[in-house]
Amino acid sequence: MMKLTKIDIIHFGKLNNVSFNLKDSLTVFQGANEAGKSTTVAFIKQVMFGFYLRNNKTAPYFEDYNPLARVSPMGGSLTFEDGTDEYILKRLYVKGDSKKGVLTVSLNGQQVPEEVFFEKIQNIGPKFYVDSFIFNQDTLREITSLSQEQLMERIYFLGAAESSKLLDLRDDFDKQASELFKKTGRNPEINKLLKEIDKQTDKVSAASQEFEQYHQLDQQRQNLEVQKQAVKNSLAQVEEQVQKMNTLKQQITNYRDYQNLKKQLRQIAFSQVDFDKAQTLELELKNLNVSLQKLIQQFDQITVTLGDQDLSLQDIVNQKAQVLQWEAELKQISQKTTALQNELDQLQAYQPEAFKLLVMSETQLQELKDDYQKAKKQAREQATNKMQNLNVIGIILIILGLLLSWLVNPISILLSAIGAGMLGLNWYNLHKQNDEVQAFKEKYQLSLDNFDYNEAINQMIHIQSKQQELANNQSSQNSLESNLQEVAQKLLNAGYSVDSVSQIVPILGQVQNKIDNFNQAKQHLQDIKLQQNQLKDEINTDQVKLNKIYVKNKVANLEEFRELYNRVKEQEKLQIHVATLQNSLKDDLEQLKQLAPNEANFMQKQKQVNNELANKQADLNNLQEQIARLKAEMAQLADSSLVFDEKQALANLKSQLRERSIQYLANLTAARWIAVSLDLASNGRFPKMIKSAKEYFKLLTGGRYLDLEVDEKIKVITKTKRKYDIQYLSRGTSEQLYFALKLAFVEQVADKISLPILIDDAFVNFDNQRTKYIVQLLKGLSSKVQVIIFTQREELAESLGNEALRLTEKGEAK
Template identity: 45%
Template sequence: MMKLTQIKIIHFGKLNDVTFNLNKDLTIFLGANEAGKSTTVAFVKQVLFGFHLRTNKSPFFENYQPLDHVSPMGGSLTFEDKNDVFVLSRLYAKGDPKKGVLTVSLNDEVVPESVFFDRIQNIDGSFYTDSFIFNQDMMREVTGLSQAELMEQIYFLGASQSHKLLDLRDEFSNNAQKLFKKSGRKPVINQLINQIQEQKEVLAQTDSEFKDYREFEEKLTAEKENLKQVQTELVKLNEQEQKISLLMQKLTNFKQYQELKRKLKPLSFSKENYERAQAIRSKLADLTNDVDNLNIQLQEIEASSELADKDKIQALVDHKAEVLHWESESKDLQRQIETTKKDLQSYDQFQPEAVKLSKLSSEARGQIKSDYQALRGQKQEANNLPGIVSLILLVAGIFSAVAISNLFVRFLGVMIALGGLGLFVWTRQKNAKDGQQEQEFIEKYGLDPNTVDLNSLWNEVVQIESKKQLLIQLDQEQKSLNEKVQAFVQNLSPLTQKKIQTFSDIVSQLNSLQKLLDQSNLAKQHLNDLIIQVQDKKNQLAKNKIELSKLFAANKVANFAEFTDLKKEAEEQEQLKMKIEALKNDLQADLAQLEKIAQDPAALKENKAQLEEQIAYKQDQINNLHAENAKLENQMNVLANSDKYFAEKQKLADLESSLNENVKEYLANLLTSNWIARGLDLASNERFPKMLEDAKKYFKLLTGGRYVDIELDKKLKVKRADGKKFEVEYLSRGTSEQLYFALKLAFVEQVADKIALPILIDDAFVNFDAQRTNYIVELLKELAKKTQVLIFTARQDLVTNLAMKPIRIEKE
C-alpha cells in the first residue's frame, strides 16, 4: 500500500517553504477559505503529474505560479510502500519543460520515473482526479447531470474514464443521426435516397436509347461469354500441346535413361582396400625417402668427420671477438665522421662568411685582417668628440660676442666662434673620408665591418680548420682499420669460398666455420645412430611391401596402377547410377507412358500436329470475337456518349457514390457508438458487482442507515430500511449524490490492490448539515481502516467529531 508520509512545498501558489508530515491512515487539514487547502491538493496532483497542464481539461491543473514570482516552483512528496521509500521532487523554472523536471529517488538512490509509475499502473492525472479526488467541483458536476445521465454515470463507474467514454459515445451517436433517420427527411442519407429515386425516373424517360443500349449490352455480354468459353478451350488445347511438347522433350531423356541402363554392369571394388593400399603406398614412399635421406646424412657425416684445414679454421674462429671489436670501432669512427661532416655543413648554413674566409689562402686572410685593423683604428680616432667640441666653441664664442659688452672679450668670443666653426668643418670632412674607405673595404672583401665582428669570425675559421683536420684524421683511422679487416678477409675467403663485404658476413662465415667444427666433432657420435635408423627403416619397408602385395592379390590386381584403373571404373559406374537415378526421378510420373511412346514416336508427333491445327482455329475464332465485341462496344459508346443520356447517367452515378460515402460514415459512427457502449457494459459488468458490497456499507453510513442495500438486476436499485426498493432514476438528488459518492469510494477500494494512492477530500461536505456530517465522520473512520485519507476542510465541527489533532493551514 502506497502511503503519502510527507508533503514539502518550496514555492507553490500562496504557499512557501512549508512541510506537512502525514498519518498513514487519516490526516485532516483545517484552514479558512482561501488559506491554501485546495492549493495543497493541487500541489499533490501536479507534483505527481506535472505543472501547467490546463490544456488537458482536467481539474486541479490550474496555473499555481508562486505569488511572489520566486524560483524554483515546486517541492516534493514522500511515499512509503512497505520497506521502500519513494521521494518525488518536481521543480519548474523558466526555460524548463511545462511539466517541470521530475526526479524520483528510491531509498535515497535516483531511479527512472517508470520505477514509481509502474507501481501505480502508469495512471495519468485525469484518472487520478476522477477516482481519488473528492471536491465541490465533483459534486457540482454530479448536480448538473440529468437523472438519466446520473444513472449512467453511476452504472458505468466501474469502467475507468467512464464519463469521457460516455461523452464520446453520445458524440458518435449524434453524428450518425445527423446522417440518417428512419423517418427523417433532413438527414443527408435520407435526402440522397430521394434524389436517387427521382434521378432513376428521369433516366427511365430516355427509354428508346436505353433499350437499344441494353440490347447491345446483352448481346455484348453473350459475345463475351462465348469469347470466354473459346479462350478456356484454347487454354486447355495449349496445355495439351505443352504436355505433348514436354513428353517429346522427355522422350530424349528416356532414350538416354535406357542407354545408361545398358551400360551398367556389376563390379567388385573395395574402397576401403584401395584407401588402405594408397596409405601403404604413401608410407612406402615416405620410408624410401627417409632411407635415402639417412644415407645422404651418413655420407655427409662420413665426409665431415675428416675436416681439411681444421687448425686454420680454429685459428680464424678464435679471432671472432677481435672482429666484433673492429666492427664496434668502425661504427664509432663512422659516427664521428658523420658528426664532423654535419658540423661543417652547419657552418655553410649559419656561418657562410667564416666558410668563405676558410677557403682563402693564409696570405689573403692576413691582408683582410690587416685592412680591418687599420679601418677600426681610423674609426676610433674619428669619433664624435671633435664635432661636439666644435659646437661648444661655436656657441660659446657667439654668446661672448653678443652678450658681453667688453670689446676684448667680444673679440675673443668672435675668434673662438671662428675656431669652433673651422673645427666643425674639418670633422665633417674627416668622417666623409672614413666612410669612403669603409665602402671600399665592403666592395673589395664582401664584408660589412659594421655588421660583422671579424675578430669573432677568425675564431669560427679556426674551428672550421680544426674540424677539417679532425675529418682527415678520422678518415686515416678508418682506412687503417679497413686494411686490418681486409687482411683478415683474405685469410677467411679461401676457406668459405663466399663473397664477404660486411662485418655481418664475416661473423656469419665464422659462425659457419664454428658449425663445421661442431659438426666434425659430433659426426662420429651420430654415425652409429644413423646406421641403426637406416636398418630400422629398411625393415619397415620390407614389411609394408609384403602387406601391399597381399592387398593386390586380394583385389585381383597386379599393381597399384591396375588398382587405380579399377577405382576409376568403379567411380564411373557410380556416376552412371546417379545419372540413371536422376533421370528416373525426373521421368517417374511419365515413365510408363514414355515406354509406350518409345515404341511408336510418330503417333505422338501426329497428335501434336492435330493440336496445333485446333489451336490455330481457336485463335482465329478469338480474333473474330474480339472484332465483333469491339464493334458492339463502339455502338454502345455512341449511345452512351449522347449528351442527355450521359449527363443523366453521370448524375445518377454521382448521387450513388455520395450515398455510398455517407452510408460508410453513418455506419462507422453508429458502430463506434455501439462499440463504446458495449465496452462500457463489459467493463462495468466485470467490476461493478464487486463494488456493490463495499458501496452498500458506505451508502448505509452516508444515509444514516435509511438505505441498507444496493441491488443490480436488469436495473440498479436501492433498498430502504423499511424494505421498499427504488430504481435510481426515482431517487432524490441528494440521495443520488450520496449513492454516487459511495460507489466512487468503493471503486477506489476495488483498485487498491493495483493502484494504492491516498484519497483527497477537499471540502466536499461543505454543504452537509450537522446530522449528515456525523454520517460522514463514521464513513471516514471506516474508510481510513482500508486506505489513506487526507481531508481538507474549514469546518471545526468535523474536526471535533473526528477527535484528532488537525494540521492547521493559516491564511496569510
C-alpha cells in the same frame, strides 16, 4: 492491499526535495491554501501515468507542474508495498525526454519492465484512476452539473472502465446518425437522396425506347462476351497443354542424363571419422618429430656451450655481502675522516693559541700558567681605582700647597711635597706593571688581551681528541682497504681485471651470473632430456593408433586414404547431381519413362497441339472484333441520347445513398454496441455497489436517509419513508451521495485494483456534523483500502486521529 508507503519529490511544481513516509492506511496531509496539497496529488497521479499531458486533448485531467525554478530533473518516486513485495516507481523528465518522462519500475530492489506493475493494477489508465480514486472540487463540480439522466447513466456504468468517455462517444454516434436520417425528416441527407433518386428514376423511364435498343445491343455483346470467355478458357487449356509438352520435351534430355548418372553411382566403404583421425594423427606426428629435432639441437648446443667451466670462485662470490659492507664502511669512514680534517683546519684557523700549547711539555705549560696569572693580576691592578686615587690625592695636595704658598707657611710646602711624592710613586708602579705584561707577550708571543689560558687548555684537549679520532679512522680505513685488496687479488688470480676496489662488486655479480647461467643450463639440459623422452613416447603411441586406422580401412598410408576420400567426394557430387535432376523431373518422371523410347510419336502430338492453339487464337480474335463493333454501335447510340447520362446520374445517387446508409447504420450500430457493452460491464458489480452505497449514504447523513431507489431515476428515501429526486437535495447532501456511490465502487473493485484513494479538499461544503460522518466512514473504509486526505482544516486532521503530515506555504514538510 497495495499501500503507498513513501513519496519522494525531487522537483515538481513548487515542491523541491521533499519526502513523506506514509505509515498507516489512513494518512492526512494538512496545510493552508497554496501549501502544495493539490501539487502532491498531481505528483502521485503523474508519476504513475506520465507528465505534460495537459497539451494532450485526450487527457485534460492532467496539469502542467513544471518546477517553478529552472531546475532539472523534474519528478521523483513512489514506493508501494503489496504484502511482502515492494514496488518503486521512479519517473524523471529532463530536456529531450518524451512528454511523459522516463519511468523505471523496481520490484524488491531489481529493475523490471513497467508492465509488471501495471498488470498488477489491471492495466488501468489515467482517466479511470482520476474518475474512480480521486475526490476533489473539480469532480464534485462535474457531478453536480449533470442532468438526472446523465447522472443515472454515470452511476449505473461506474463499474465499467472509461464509462464517462464511452457515454460521450455513444451520444456522439447517436447525434451523427440522426443528422443522416430521420423517419419523418426532410433535411437529413439520406431523406434528400431518396427524393432525388425518385426524380432521376422518372427521367430514366422517359428514355425507355432508346434504353431498350441499347439493352438489346448490350445483350448481344454479353452473349459474345460469354463465347469469348469460353474460347479464352479453352485457349488457356491448350496453352497449358503446349507449355506442358514444351516442358516434357526439355525434360526428356534431363531424363537421359539422369539415367546415365545413376549407372555411374558406386558404393565405397569409407569412414570420415577415421580419415579425420588419420589426418590429425599425421599432423601431430609431424609436429612431434619437428619438436623432437628442435630439442635435440638445443641439447647439443647447450652441451657444447657449457664445456668445462671453472666454478672455484663460488666462495669469493659468497663474500659479496661482506664486500658490500666493507665498501659501505669504507665510504662512511672516508667521509668522517674528511669531516674531521676540515674541522681541525677550521680550529687551527680560529684557535692558533691552542695549537701552540700542543707542542709544550707539562713543565712549560705550568710555567705558562704561572706567568699568565702574574701578568693578568698586574693588568687588573693597573685598572683598579687605587692608582687613580693616589693621582687624585697628589694633585689635590699640590693645589692646596700652591694656594697656601702666599702665606709662606711650612704646611703649604709640606702638602706640595707629599702630593708630588704620591704622583711619582704612582708613575713608578704603573711603569713597572707595563714592563711585566710586555715581557709575557714577548716570551710567549701571545696577547694578554686576546688570550684565555683555561679556554686555550680546553681547546687543546678538544683538538687532541679530534686528532686521536682521525688517527683511529685512518687505521680502520687501512684495514678495510687491505680486506678489499685481498679480494681484488683473488679475482686477479682468477683472470679478472680489477683496476680499483670499486669494481669488485660488479665483477662478483658477473661471476655469480656466470655460475647461475651454468646451473640453469644444466637444469635446462635435464628438462630437455625429459621432454625428449615424453615426445618419443607420444610419437610411438600416435604411430600405433595411425597404423590401426590404416589397417582397418585397408590403406597403406595417408596418400591412399586421400585418394579414397576423393573418390567418395566424387560419388557425393554425383549423388547430388542425380538428386537435383530427380527433383527437377518431379511428377514427370513416370511419364518420361514412357515418352523417352517413343520420342517421334511425342513430337507428332506436339505439332497437333500447336495447330489447335493457332485455331483457338483465330477464334478469339474474331469474337473480339465483333464485340468491338457492338461497342462502337452502343457508343453511337449513347451519344445521341441522354440514357447513359441519366443512368449514371441515377447510379451516382444510389452510390451516395449506399455510402450514407452504411455510415448511418455504422453510427447507429456503434451507439447500440457501446450501450450493450456498458450494460455487460456494469451488470455484475452494480447491485453490490448500490448495496454498499446505501449503507454509506445512511452513515454519511446520520440516518436521515435510509435507502436509495435506483430505477430510471435516482431517489433517496428518508427515515420517514418519503422519496425525493436528487435534484432537490442540497449541495452538501448531493456530495455525500456522490461520495457514497464512488466509495462503494472503489470497495467493489478493491479485489482487482488496490490503489490509494486521494481526497483533496473535497469536504469544504460539509458542516461539522457531516464531517464527523465522513470521518467515521473513511476510518472504516481504510481497513479495506488505503485513504490519503489532503485538507486545510486542522479540526478535520485532528478528528481523524492520526498525526498529520504538515505542509507549509513554502512547499516544505514538517
